[in-house]
Amino acid sequence: MSAGGFGVYVHWPYCLAKCPYCDFNSHVAEAVPEARWVGAIVHELEHYYIETKAMGQAETIFFGGGTPSLMSPDSVDAVIQAVTRLWGLAEGAEITLEANPTSVEAASLGAIREAGVNRVSMGVQALDDEALRFLGRHHTAAEAIAAFEAAAGIFPRLSFDLIYARPGQTVAAWRRELKQALAHQRGHLSLYQLTIEPGTRFWRDGVPAAEEETAADLYEATQEMTAAAGLPAYEISNHAKLGAECRHNLIYWRGGVYVGVGPGAHGRIGAPGANVAVHQIRDPANWLAAVEKAGHGTGKRIRITPEKRREELLLSGLRLAEGIDRARWRALTGADVLAAVDRAALGRLEDGGFMVLDARALRATPAGLQRLNAVLAALVPAL
Numbered sequence: 001m002s003a004g005g006f007g008v009y010v011h012w013p014y015c016l017a018k019c020p021y022c023d024f025n026s027h028v029a030e031a032v033p034e035a036r037w038v039g040a041i042v043h044e045l046e047h048y049y050i051e052t053k054a055m056g057q058a059e060t061i062f063f064g065g066g067t068p069s070l071m072s073p074d075s076v077d078a079v080i081q082a083v084t085r086l087w088g089l090a091e092g093a094e095i096t097l098e099a100n101p102t103s104v105e106a107a108s109l110g111a112i113r114e115a116g117v118n119r120v121s122m123g124v125q126a127l128d129d130e131a132l133r134f135l136g137r138h139h140t141a142a143e144a145i146a147a148f149e150a151a152a153g154i155f156p157r158l159s160f161d162l163i164y165a166r167p168g169q170t171v172a173a174w175r176r177e178l179k180q181a182l183a184h185q186r187g188h189l190s191l192y193q194l195t196i197e198p199g200t201r202f203w204r205d206g207v208p209a210a211e212e213e214t215a216a217d218l219y220e221a222t223q224e225m226t227a228a229a230g231l232p233a234y235e236i237s238n239h240a241k242l243g244a245e246c247r248h249n250l251i252y253w254r255g256g257v258y259v260g261v262g263p264g265a266h267g268r269i270g271a272p273g274a275n276v277a278v279h280q281i282r283d284p285a286n287w288l289a290a291v292e293k294a295g296h297g298t299g300k301r302i303r304i305t306p307e308k309r310r311e312e313l314l315l316s317g318l319r320l321a322e323g324i325d326r327a328r329w330r331a332l333t334g335a336d337v338l339a340a341v342d343r344a345a346l347g348r349l350e351d352g353g354f355m356v357l358d359a360r361a362l363r364a365t366p367a368g369l370q371r372l373n374a375v376l377a378a379l380v381p382a383l
Contacts, residue, residue, distance in 0.1 A: 003331035004256025007060035007248050008083050011262030012068035013284050019136040020201035025264030025282055026066045038075045040291040042082045044261040047296040049086040052269050057088040060248035061095045069099035073111035080116040094247045101139050101147030109154050119157035127177050152186050159188035165210035166194050171217050182229045187244035191222055192237050234321050253316045255332050263287035273332045277302040310340040323363020337362050345378045
């Protein structure tokens with residue numbers, strides 16, 4: 001078992017519609033040959049099992065997309081059974097599926113729970129109908145709340161996403177919306193500031209990002225309200241009650257090993273310490289053809305140098321409120337975390353109230369998390 005944990009990511013690339021802010025590998029399709037797709041996912045899992053069987057049981061499975069709640073429950077079950085047959089599932093393993101709060105998807109949630117999914121992450125994105133139309137969503141705020149409440153009666157663990165720092169959004173308006181979200185939360189919220197990514201429709205249309213000062217004010221209001229509600233940030237954009245954190249994402253941020261299957265999926269495998277980055281072919285049709293021909297759709301494999309590995313661990317680990325556990329870092333790299341940073345810069349950041357170093361961990365303070373890019377640039381000038 002890796003010091004950072006071991007999980008499996010399954011990418012389902014299809015959606016009912018492409019959202020204008022989305023730069024994920026998602027595609028609109030009227031019909032999907034689902035049996036072929038599930039067969040290909042299972043073949044790719046079998047391919048990567050050969051390289052990762054020494055990892056032991058999977059601690060997590062995460063169905064992401066795209067919109068994996070459009071998969072049939074039988075398909076979800078087949079994938080879970082394949083992971084169980086190959087690696088086995090650790091006791092209490094977290095199995096997450098991303099879903100949208102539409103009536104089509106909500107109707108299948110009970111059967112998806114029966115297939116073994118025990119955590120749902122719902123893409124609500126806003127609790128304001130005008131904002132939902134702007135974001136290209138196909139549900140209303142009332143429908144989203146109804147779907148979420150229905151899911152809460154089915155799944156033991158539940159989260160939903162919201163996007164804030166939308167054009168023209170004020171702190172007062174966001175506080176009202178977030179207050180409503182906190183009234184419905186079940187232990188976990190993902191709260192993302194809107195970013196305008198190249199290639200998206202928002203980018204092509206020239207939609208403006210929030211002004212830096214406004215974004216900072218919105219961020220501070222978010223931290224204040226979630227902490228007061230008992231859901232402090234455990235990562236820059238993720239908030240949870242103690243014990244309700246997304247364990248799969250923690251594997252990424254803590255530098256663990258994970259198998260990624262499906263078009264465009266990424267994985268980190270290899271020994272010692274997840275030192276091989278694996279990228280699956282991005283185009284769905286090309287990925288499917290490659291898997292059916294060769295048993296996998298790997299686009300590229302990159303061996304990560306020890307120096308690059310340390311940089312990655314800093315970038316991901318300092319996103320967490322817990323920071324970088326020094327014992328875990330030593331297990332993953334063979335050295336102390338202080339060997340990877342500019343110590344003089346670290347001293348200045350500590351004096352300025354942006355970083356804390358103690359016997360257990362190196363971590364950013366709340367002020368440091370708000371300025372993490374600048375903090376990282378100071379700690380590791382080569383980044």
